[in-house]
Amino acid sequence: xxxxxxxxxxxxxxxxxxxxxxxxxxxxxxxxxxxxxxxxxxxxxxxxxxxxxxxxxxxxxxxxxxxxxxxxxxxxxxxxxxxxxxxxxxxxxxxxxxxxxxxxxxxxxxxxxx
Numbered sequence: 214x215x216x217x218x219x220x221x222x223x224x225x226x227x228x229x230x231x232x233x234x235x236x237x238x239x240x241x242x243x244x245x246x247x248x249x250x251x252x253x254x255x256x257x258x259x260x261x262x263x264x265x266x267x268x269x270x271x272x273x274x275x276x277x278x279x280x281x282x283x284x285x286x287x288x289x290x291x292x293x294x295x296x297x298x299x300x301x302x303x304x305x306x307x308x309x310x311x312x313x314x315x316x317x318x319x320x321x322x323x324x325x326x327x
Contacts, residue, residue: 214254219259221256222259224284224314226257226285227255228308254308256282284313
């Protein structure tokens with residue numbers, strides 16, 4: 214399962230084999246039906262204030278954000294291949310903590326303002 218995550222900085226990824234929903238309603242729904250033990254890849258989109266969440270969901274992705282997401286999406290086939298071959302731990306070691314956003318990303322892009 215692949216999901217966006219406002220609790221992770223833009224351009225970060227986190228792969229886990231189980232766990233809770235962390236407030237993500239889509240994950241809550243899946244957990245309700247299949248339980249907590251399934252692989253999930255969370256892709257950080259940066260913090261968004263609750264007041265701005267609806268506007269963010271319906272808004273446009275800027276070019277810098279598209280480039281960051283494109284870089285992440287380039288690695289997903291390798292990550293899935295490792296999972297399917299039973300190397301989930303290796304995939305976690307390789308991709309968790311990897312930063313796709315440039316270090317000089319403007320502060321407002323790392324975590325979105327409220």
